[in-house]
Amino acid sequence: MSANIHSQFAVTVLDVMKTQYKKRILFDYVQSCYTVSYIQKGEVLTTSPEGEFVASAGDVMIHRPNEPFNVISKSDGVHYLFNINAKVRDEEDFFKLIPLGKVIQIRDRKEYERKFDELRSLWLQEEDDFRNVQIGSLVFFLLYEIVESTKLGGRRSLRDPAITDRFNDVLQYMEDRLDQEITREELAKRYHMNPVYFSRAFKEIYKLTPMQMLRKLRLQHAKQMLESTDYTLEHISHRFGYYDASHFSKVFLSVYGKGPAAYRKSIKFTKTSIASP
Structure with missing residues (x-):
């Protein structure tokens, strides 16, 4: 199941989910798409070819396609995540055109979570064109929030x-x-x-x-x-x-x-x- 939205910004949404765990350990995990994972609860250590980062409640982790990464958490956690491919104009990769860093602190957690809940609800509904447009709009909103959070200094660095x-x-x-x-x-x-x-x-x-x-x-x-x-x-x-x-x-x-x-x-x-x- 997928949702395609075509414009200057073409997005394919591959999955939308909430995950809850007691502890979480992934080693050398590889996906063929981008995973945008928001931490609603908990703290994780994530490593990739870019380095090592700690992500806590209110942060978004962006895992790139075809790059192995580790995610380790020793405590309870809840993640809101969606898998996408995103292209701009002449098939340029959105995440390469607008580099966002590995971990970003979201400026408005309540609004991000509320919009994600709407997205998740729509994702579980029966597929039709109107639903796909709504899904695209909400994904655009979440990406916009991530970009704006980066502008406000939300990008995490190893000096944090x-x-x-x-x-x-x-x-x-x-x-x-x-x-x-x-x-x-x-x-x-x-x-x-x-x-x-x-x-x-x-x-x-x-x-x-x-x-x-x-x-x-x-x-x-x-x-x-x-x-x-x-x-x-x-x-x-x-x-x-x-x-x-x-x-x-x-x-x-x-x-x-x-x-x-x-x-x-x-x-x-x-x-x-x-x-x-």
């Missing part, structure tokens, strides 16, 4: 708090295991992500790869321990994941310009100088 907060768990996971061997693959698995996508999204936020961040955290904590304790270099190196004091010293020197022993000595000298009358 909702996205950066997503990786706080990764940082805590690292800090809790600084003495252990941790791999990029291990971290990506926690988010059900391809390691390449995970590393790319992580670096977009922190300007460091996950492994560079792990080294930075280890050295920061080791530096603090050199400043505040008398533990041996051997103890500190094992405490923060270095297999011996020599390796730890080389890495520390390359970052801070002083070896750990020299750094500790300079800190003690500074403290003594400040304490002296």
